[in-house]
Amino acid sequence: MASINDRDDAIHAGEESPLLGPRPEGDDNRKPAAARSASRIAATMLCFAVLGLFTSTTGVLLPHLEHDYNLSDSQASLIFLAVPVPYLLAAQSNGLIHSKLGRRGIAILGPLAHLAGSVGASQRPPFWGFLVCFAALAFGCGLVDASWASWAAAQESPNFTSGLLHGAFSVGAAAGPAIASLVMSTETGSWFVWYYYLAGASLVELTVLAWAFRSDDAKKYHELDSSQPEVIKLEGRGISEVVKYRAVWMCAAYLLMYVGTESAISGWIVLFMTRARHVRPALANLCSTGFWAGMAVGRLILGPVTERVGIRRAVPVYLIITMLTGVVFALVKNTAVSILLLATIGAFCGPLFPSSIVFLASAIPSSIHVAAVSFVSSVGQVGGAGLPALIGIISEAVGIRAFQTVIMAQLAITLVLWLLFTHQKPKALSSDAASSTAGLLTSG
Template sequence: MASPTTPNETSPLLQHHPPHSIPSSHDASQDPNASKPDADRTSLTLRIAAAMFSFVVLGLFTSTIGVMLPPISKQYHLSDLFASFIFLVGPVGYVSGAYFNSAIHSTFGQRGIAFLGPVLHLLASVAIGAHPPSFPLVLVGFALVGTGNGLVDGSWCAWAGSMERANLASGLLHGAFSVGAATGPFVAGSMMAKENGEWCEWYYVLATASVLELAVLLFAFRHENALRYRQEKHAEVTHSKGCTSAIVKLPATWMSAAYFLAYVGTETAISGWLVTFMMRSRHTSAYLASLSSSGLWAGMAVGRLTLGYITDRIGVRRGTVIYFLCALLLQVLFATVRTPVVSIVLMTLLGFFMGPLFPSGIVVLTGLLPGELHVAAVSFVASLGQVGGALLPFAVGAVIQGLGIGVFQYAVIVLAAVALILWIAFARLRPIAITDTPRGDDGEAADTEG
């Protein structure tokens, strides 16, 4: 939590800050930037815009894995099982990036993330786009993508969540991600559909986007050094250890983690194998198959923007159950109606009803826990969600390898049903009062400050 005298991200979003002096610190004499007025910082509006562009790039990388899966499998003569390793290395890299976030912030500040995240994106794009002679080198590239994603996703989400108008800031970031996620499959599919189009050309586009991401972020966060970060986050750093020890003792943490593992795994399995399924089972062109993926992500974007009002009226617990039931119905229809155009429409509607399912889990979790545990708990369960995003798509690939691509449409129904059951169990938990917070070994509350 920012110091009360620091007029930074706790000030109203997108509003210019008046000049103030940064609070004194025992490190102030070690860094000439410590005495600079806050007015010298890049405006918050520009930093938000830069983070939004970073999330557009994140969406481009994330949503086109499924589009790239068929041509990469063909290039390297991969079975479905070996192709599934792409889904394993990405989340492993993501968790690694998220793990080092705090150390990078403490050593280099936010500008360290602004440099390392895009550089990893750039290196990964070049490595994959060069279509190296062996598939393991491609996997290294996807691991680098995941690590870069973990750095920028965790960092900018946590930063937005610390602002006074956190919901607005987070909405802007995830809206930007949805723009990139909906655009990526369409553009990548169109490039491959043209005459002599090759899959590696898409990674040249991603390399260019990564260079722009690097330039924009470095300029916007050029003043956000380690000293400034430590001054603003002193209280959070002081109590982070207590938060971690507290959250792992709460049933709400583990129930939400189970839900996120199942839901993120389901979402990743659908987006990752959808294009392959459409081409091999529905016999569509690569272009139409990519449209189904774009439709899924576009539907998610619209669902997150529009269903929030309805959710507020009927309640997040009841509303999420209704969205799950609609999603399951659409999945059943997708499995029974084989017309390609209808399949694309059904996938778009499926994305619409799946859109609120992740944010709803965050809302319920934060309602169950004391405020001082929110940041640590959300970071913890989101990382476990990435584990689901690795294991479940890999498991689906293994099943497809043994039983054929047609099993995909039924496997995702089962996964969604499991996620619904876990949601019902998670949503039935009661809020934890501050006095109920697990206590440390000394008998004191594990953490009493945010």
């Protein structure tokens, strides 16, 4: 059986592209296609940056939402629980939308859901109305997330394209808390004003994506996919084929815990810093910024390190370092040091999600890669809702200081699940499969 490290030769072989050699005849005819591809990459990068803004600012808004709606921590947890169902619906709808409307349908419907949710939230609706708006945002995120990730993996340079998309997400996620904090500070602390800005970003996203994918209708989608009968057959059978594989379930369990931990840190760190450590809101928001900025740096720097060391060995080391850093964070109360420690935690969390996708792809047939990744990512979103909600319930019962203990326990469980997940040996990858998945290590 081949190990993850055995893929290096195949990966490097795939990188020996004819772009480095003589130009083939008729290359000039490819210029319009290259320009069209570049415009689509730029459009999807913008989309992922907007996703980063949506994802990273929930924690910054949480204290304001609790105050404005007079919510307890457990009631505020409903915000997280509004995410998984629409996200799962979006994941299940992706195949149908592609079949009926093509990628152009995703390019329009996803941003429209973002726009509708943002405009609705900006009107300061009652709390149940805000939850509906948040669910609309989650539906839009579910549509574009899986669609553009799969699209990027099918490009001529999947490593490069995936890296650009997820790099854009990291930039948006790192910038989001700081921008939201600035907006709310200049608007007398009105949280709903931030959604005006998100609505504007969603409108730009809609315009750019609709233009970039204007010719990708259903007919073109079926023409492009006609050479992949196994994938089309799988879509017709739904998820039943995917769940036959133990690796899929183990990866889903791992992501359930990891994504939940990541979301819990992002969602509650601002409230923890302001309530437990009495830090000013502006500095507390910097803690969230530090976490996401660290994650962006970690994905950039640790991705190549992970490939060189090997996924099996690297991820447990990252998790142990993260837990040790968490212990130091619990002991050191200095705000500046806390921001630095959270950035360190974010950095070592950076490769954890993409590493699981790479290992999963090595353990299952290539014909179910897209469906399997969509499934485990959706399960991860369930964890991203359930575990932050659990912290809200625990916080209301015993106090927000329990946040640190719960996070440490979740990280320990994540480590155990990773060891169980990677206990099996992955199958050998073809050079195409290796090329399409290895680049995720630097993206995620």
